[in-house]
Amino acid sequence: MLYKTGFILKIVNTNHIKKFIQKNGCFVVGKTSCTFAAMTRWENYQGSAVKIITRYQGDLPLHHYLKQFFKQHPQMGSRDRKWISRLVYDYFRLGHWALDAALEERIQKAVCICEPGANDFLAAINPELNELAALPLERKLESLTINNSAYSAEQLFPFAQQLSAEIDIKTWASSLLKQPLLFIRVRPGKRTKVIDILENQGVDFQYLDNEAIALPQGTNLEQLILDKDWYEIQDLSSQTTMQLLTPKPGEYWWDCCAASGGKSILLKDKEPGIKLFASDIRPSIIQNLQKRLTAAKVSGFQTGVIDLNQGDLASLLPRKQFDGILLDAPCSGSGTWGRTPENLVYFEAEKIDYYADLQWKIATNVLPYIKPGGSFVYITCSVFAKENEQMVTRLLDTGLLEKESGGLIDGSAKRADSMFAVRFRKK
Numbered sequence: 001m002l003y004k005t006g007f008i009l010k011i012v013n014t015n016h017i018k019k020f021i022q023k024n025g026c027f028v029v030g031k032t033s034c035t036f037a038a039m040t041r042w043e044n045y046q047g048s049a050v051k052i053i054t055r056y057q058g059d060l061p062l063h064h065y066l067k068q069f070f071k072q073h074p075q076m077g078s079r080d081r082k083w084i085s086r087l088v089y090d091y092f093r094l095g096h097w098a099l100d101a102a103l104e105e106r107i108q109k110a111v112c113i114c115e116p117g118a119n120d121f122l123a124a125i126n127p128e129l130n131e132l133a134a135l136p137l138e139r140k141l142e143s144l145t146i147n148n149s150a151y152s153a154e155q156l157f158p159f160a161q162q163l164s165a166e167i168d169i170k171t172w173a174s175s176l177l178k179q180p181l182l183f184i185r186v187r188p189g190k191r192t193k194v195i196d197i198l199e200n201q202g203v204d205f206q207y208l209d210n211e212a213i214a215l216p217q218g219t220n221l222e223q224l225i226l227d228k229d230w231y232e233i234q235d236l237s238s239q240t241t242m243q244l245l246t247p248k249p250g251e252y253w254w255d256c257c258a259a260s261g262g263k264s265i266l267l268k269d270k271e272p273g274i275k276l277f278a279s280d281i282r283p284s285i286i287q288n289l290q291k292r293l294t295a296a297k298v299s300g301f302q303t304g305v306i307d308l309n310q311g312d313l314a315s316l317l318p319r320k321q322f323d324g325i326l327l328d329a330p331c332s333g334s335g336t337w338g339r340t341p342e343n344l345v346y347f348e349a350e351k352i353d354y355y356a357d358l359q360w361k362i363a364t365n366v367l368p369y370i371k372p373g374g375s376f377v378y379i380t381c382s383v384f385a386k387e388n389e390q391m392v393t394r395l396l397d398t399g400l401l402e403k404e405s406g407g408l409i410d411g412s413a414k415r416a417d418s419m420f421a422v423r424f425r426k427k
């Protein structure tokens with residue numbers, strides 16, 4: 001803005017303007033009177049958030065989009081980037097509630113609702129809302145309207161009809177208004193070392209059951225824990241799926257939608273004595289998996305690139321049958337929308353059928369490769385019945401499987417993702 005207003009540079013000392021900008025965020029010229037009006041740092045943040053929300057079309061993950069945006073605006077420092085990102089993420093957390101409202105109103109109310117208390121942005125931009133921001137979430141939701149529209153869970157989350165029966169829409173929708181925590185899984189034998197570091201560095205952490213530790217979002221783990229094989233970043237509910245995995249030494253397991261290998265490492269940590277085959281649909285994904293497993297010092301695994309949406313897989317597999325198959329299926333990801341609230345706004349309900357069809361095809365294509373008596377673990381990070389309970393019913397109807405245990409893993413009260421995981425036994 002400063003550099004467009006060339007004539008100012010002629011009449012005012014440039015250092016003076018630079019100092020002014022550092023303090024206030026920017027500098028504008030009143031068009032008619034030629035008097036100078038200061039745009040505060042906070043107005044600037046709001047302006048940038050409006051720009052981002054207007055331009056973003058949901059076609060790539062929001063964190064990638066923000067990264068690109070900040071790359072194009074290198075003058076923004078880390079504090080600026082953090083604040084602008086917070087405003088944008090809070091905006092999307094409101095889901096479909098009053099999407100037609102003016103962006104500035106919606107951003108300010110989103111910050112009031114989603115931030116845990118009074119904050120510098122609202123103090124500067126809207127002190128009245130800042131007073132409300134200190135109240136408990138329920139009180140804020142009762143007292144606020146956006147563009148004259150009152151809050152309801154169904155307005156925020158219009159897919160209530162599709163939810164798994166165990167999920168209460170009110171609790172679910174309000175859980176989306178809070179940013180989830182960062183969870184790590186401490187690798188075997190590293191618990192004391194990791195906890196010592198976190199304590200010595202004064203990190204505000206919570207040690208949970210098993211190997212899980214909850215940390216505030218934004219904790220810079222890479223700087224804190226230099227040994228990368230001491231922990232894995234893994235959501236709490238994803239860690240909980242470990243309870244269903246029962247690999248025994250010498251068994252041969254197939255992680256058939258392995259992505260970068262989060263569950264492969266989980267399997268190997270649970271039972272290092274298994275042999276593991278990990279596959280996914282694209283070579284680049286498998287290259288990442290190989291790097292990640294090597295960095296995690298995991299050995300004894302083979303990999304493959306396989307599209308499971310096709311019939312005869314036998315020639316692509318390292319053996320005819322496996323003791324266990326883990327299918328962490330491609331899904332709507334709706335159980336993780338607390339972390340990716342942009343999907344709450346851009347998701348189209350027809351996609352649920354697309355994923356359910358794909359999950360069915362993949363599951364029925366891999367079933368022949370499980371030994372009789374072997375395990376089949378089906379996992380999604382979805383909260384939709386069609387991808388979860390209804391898929392279990394369809395799989396049981398094949399007559400090939402018995403359900404052993406599992407179901408919904410509701411992470412909403414723990415500020416974690418929600419997942420669905422079931423272990424079957426092949427008859």
Ligand SMILES: C[S@@+](CC[C@H](N)C(=O)[O-])C[C@H]1O[C@@H](n2cnc3c(N)ncnc32)[C@H](O)[C@@H]1O
Pocket residue numbers: 256257258259260261262263264279280281282285306307308309328329330331
């Ligand atoms: C939910 S992710 C798996 C996450 C992984 N298990 C983990 O713990 O990090 C689902 C994976 O399924 C893969 N996928 C999608 N369609 C596929 C197909 N037709 N055949 C094989 N894999 C597929 C995706 O590439 C994606 O990596």
